[in-house]
Amino acid sequence: MKSVFIRKAIRRDIPAISGITLVNEKTMLFRSPAVLRKLLNNYFTAFSETGELIGCCGFKVYSGGDAEIISLAVEKKYRGGGLGGKLIRRTIREARRRKSVKRVMAFANPSAFPLFKKNKFIEAGVQLFHEKILVECRNCPRNKMKNGRYQCNETAMVYVGRKS
Numbered sequence: 469m470k471s472v473f474i475r476k477a478i479r480r481d482i483p484a485i486s487g488i489t490l491v492n493e494k495t496m497l498f499r500s501p502a503v504l505r506k507l508l509n510n511y512f513t514a515f516s517e518t519g520e521l522i523g524c525c526g527f528k529v530y531s532g533g534d535a536e537i538i539s540l541a542v543e544k545k546y547r548g549g550g551l552g553g554k555l556i557r558r559t560i561r562e563a564r565r566r567k568s569v570k571r572v573m574a575f576a577n578p579s580a581f582p583l584f585k586k587n588k589f590i591e592a593g594v595q596l597f598h599e600k601i602l603v604e605c606r607n608c609p610r611n612k613m614k615n616g617r618y619q620c621n622e623t624a625m626v627y628v629g630r631k632s
């Protein structure tokens with residue numbers, strides 16, 4: 469894991485980032501190349517020593533000043549070595565540099581929830597993030613009932629780490 473490196477995403481990373489979100493579509497939102505082109509400046513990518521893209525993370529800023537951590541994913545064989553945590557921290561640092569960002573938040577699925585908790589996110593009521601709900605949840609395939617159960621299993625969380 470030592471030789472893994474993380475950098476800001478660039479245009480040629482777009483197909484691989486989109487691919488990683490597609491492979492993990494059951495647990496995260498798919499991001500198309502067109503969407504990624506618009507958000508590229510907010511993304512980080514991680515690479516193995518052979519130059520393979522093995523992880524990514526980005527953020528999306530809503531007009532009210534919330535930055536949502538999005539597209540957090542690590543290739544299966546590289547999981548459990550701390551890369552997910554590194555990607556989260558790098559992304560938070562970048563989001564907090566932006567003047568427009570007032571708050572950093574995430575919608576964590578059950579497998580990522582402990583990782584966000586460890587990185588200073590706490591649970592928050594979804595009603596705090598009405599813009600996210602209006603813009604994204606409205607079109608999300610998991611925002612529906614199936615067999616009497618609500619399909620979204622994400623927890624709204626807010627970052628309460630160090631203030632700069």
Ligand SMILES: CC(C)(COP(=O)(O)OP(=O)(O)OC[C@H]1O[C@@H](n2cnc3c(N)ncnc32)[C@H](O)[C@@H]1OP(=O)(O)O)[C@@H](O)C(=O)NCCC(=O)NCCS
Nearest residue numbers: 492495496540541542547548549550551552553576577580
């Ligand atoms: C969520 C995800 C990005 C975490 O990546 P990661 O590189 O495994 O993250 P880390 O190694 O930093 O942390 C994972 C935690 O699980 C533990 N773990 C142990 N073995 C593991 C394994 N085989 N796989 C995953 N996690 C493992 C790690 O030790 C760590 O806990 P710790 O920090 O208390 O030790 C990754 O599991 C993933 O890509 N999931 C699919 C996409 C997804 O669901 N994204 C989240 C959207 S909200």
